[in-house]
Amino acid sequence: MDNPLARKLSHFTRLSASDQAALDFLARQRVRQVHARHDLIREGDRPEHVNLILSGWACRYKTLEDGRRQIIAILLPGDFCDLNIFILRTMDHSMAAITPVTYAEVSREVLEEVTLKQPRITQALWWDTLVTAAIQREWSVSLGQRTALERVGHILCELFVRLRMVGLTSGNSCEFPITQVDLADATGLSAVHLNRTLQELRADELIVLRDRLLTIPDLPALQVLSLFNPNYLHLDAEGQQYGANEP
Amino acid sequence: MDNPLARKLSHFTRLSASDQAALDFLARQRVRQVHARHDLIREGDRPEHVNLILSGWACRYKTLEDGRRQIIAILLPGDFCDLNIFILRTMDHSMAAITPVTYAEVSREVLEEVTLKQPRITQALWWDTLVTAAIQREWSVSLGQRTALERVGHILCELFVRLRMVGLTSGNSCEFPITQVDLADATGLSAVHLNRTLQELRADELIVLRDRLLTIPDLPALQVLSLFNPNYLHLDAEGQQYGANEP
DNA sequence: CGGCTGCTTGAACTTGTTCAACAGCGGTGG
DNA sequence: CCACCGCTGTTGAACAAGTTCAAGCAGCCG
Numbered sequence: 001m002d003n004p005l006a007r008k009l010s011h012f013t014r015l016s017a018s019d020q021a022a023l024d025f026l027a028r029q030r031v032r033q034v035h036a037r038h039d040l041i042r043e044g045d046r047p048e049h050v051n052l053i054l055s056g057w058a059c060r061y062k063t064l065e066d067g068r069r070q071i072i073a074i075l076l077p078g079d080f081c082d083l084n085i086f087i088l089r090t091m092d093h094s095m096a097a098i099t100p101v102t103y104a105e106v107s108r109e110v111l112e113e114v115t116l117k118q119p120r121i122t123q124a125l126w127w128d129t130l131v132t133a134a135i136q137r138e139w140s141v142s143l144g145q146r147t148a149l150e151r152v153g154h155i156l157c158e159l160f161v162r163l164r165m166v167g168l169t170s171g172n173s174c175e176f177p178i179t180q181v182d183l184a185d186a187t188g189l190s191a192v193h194l195n196r197t198l199q200e201l202r203a204d205e206l207i208v209l210r211d212r213l214l215t216i217p218d219l220p221a222l223q224v225l226s227l228f229n230p231n232y233l234h235l236d237a238e239g240q241q242y243g244a245n246e247p
Numbered sequence: 248m249d250n251p252l253a254r255k256l257s258h259f260t261r262l263s264a265s266d267q268a269a270l271d272f273l274a275r276q277r278v279r280q281v282h283a284r285h286d287l288i289r290e291g292d293r294p295e296h297v298n299l300i301l302s303g304w305a306c307r308y309k310t311l312e313d314g315r316r317q318i319i320a321i322l323l324p325g326d327f328c329d330l331n332i333f334i335l336r337t338m339d340h341s342m343a344a345i346t347p348v349t350y351a352e353v354s355r356e357v358l359e360e361v362t363l364k365q366p367r368i369t370q371a372l373w374w375d376t377l378v379t380a381a382i383q384r385e386w387s388v389s390l391g392q393r394t395a396l397e398r399v400g401h402i403l404c405e406l407f408v409r410l411r412m413v414g415l416t417s418g419n420s421c422e423f424p425i426t427q428v429d430l431a432d433a434t435g436l437s438a439v440h441l442n443r444t445l446q447e448l449r450a451d452e453l454i455v456l457r458d459r460l461l462t463i464p465d466l467p468a469l470q471v472l473s474l475f476n477p478n479y480l481h482l483d484a485e486g487q488q489y490g491a492n493e494p
Numbered sequence: 495c496g497g498c499t500g501c502t503t504g505a506a507c508t509t510g511t512t513c514a515a516c517a518g519c520g521g522t523g524g
Numbered sequence: 525c526c527a528c529c530g531c532t533g534t535t536g537a538a539c540a541a542g543t544t545c546a547a548g549c550a551g552c553c554g
Contacts, residue, residue, distance in 0.1 A: 064474050065474060070387060070392045072384045072388065082377060084377060087374050089481070092478050092481070093381075133380060134339050136380065136387065137307070137309070137339075140317060141309050143390035143435065144317040147510095179531085179532065179533090181531095181533095192534085193511070231339050232340075234339070428499095437542070437544075438500095
């Protein structure tokens, strides 16, 4: 299974063969590529499709008039942008590729067709939507209450766990292709302080981060330091009751 | 029209008489009351209903182990908690009443019945869900990038505009029944600093806030100071194309 | 009256920012 | 091939924003 969406949703529900096929069908919609640091869509644009990230990292962000930028969310392979986005006339934020990104452009019609035929997928996409909202809330907690050290530790924990969900970790390591400037904009810190905070985590041997490779030798320890409680990711197969009966 | 939900949704789409009746039906579901500062639901609980705020202010919040608390969202009359909440096994955050609150407990079945029969309402509820997500994102921008002064100004603008949508302002004033401690927890500031920031806004004659009554003499000026751009509230009747044809 | 909650003030302190400079690296073009 | 540029990460030092601690005041309710 190389479909990150299917991989992610299977943490919620058991997917039947036809569910799998439908998700593969979604991932085979018009596939597009975008270079690193290019926008997928800009604030003010009218959204036309639902994008599904197939590979690479992207982000949502907003900029203030004077140039301050906040990264609002990080999108990993298997992540969808808002499913019912066409209801809104214009985008209220922008999206950009952090690394080179491939994504599938799913039309409203195709999405409706799939969700009509596969109620389990509809359920699972709802779950995904709710988890996305929960992540957004947790970021508010980080930005509002956590110290720099906790904040950085927290986002590392979150990204690691989310990458593990889609099979993009090996052991306690994962690719980590985001620059310090972007991480700073995501955590609401200055680049200088983010740099020093990473060094503190390194000095405490909680992380190894070099050449775009992150290793977390002792994830539980990092979780404790960061006050990271993964419950908001709702990982514990909560939707098994909706699962397929077929093997 | 005293149904705040109907009032809010009519900013998105034109509602037919039967849509109106359906929304009134929702607001007449089991109506409950809760005292100020009591929880509606706690982190870890299993959500059983969709709650619709009829009067009073409530909030979502999370607390860290050491007592730090972040208010994640403020719910005003007409606000729904997540529509598909039953998909998740447990709450990942708590909700509490800020003032005395009355709310309607809508069962999953009733909600499904209404949305099946009234597709325009389904559309409008989707719009509402997307706006709620946009508000959450904007809070991330505030918490991550805005200064204390901008942050406080911004939340005052937002709450004023949202209250106006549901008819709870008169002229440039509105009831504003939240304590400074709660506002501090919502903006990620200490209560002391929030207090001083409010005083700064008062000294600049951008707000009058006394006895739970807020007046914003010059809203555009406060918006400029706060870098408040209301586009994320998607107020401009974006869903007129879905509107009722009946008068 | 007493106790509680919410608001206010002063002063010391801490955390994180800003500014400025530099090193390493990869790519590009002369 | 080398010089140069731009991007990323790193460092030091001065500075600013916001926090903490501690105290006091006003209004309200029993």
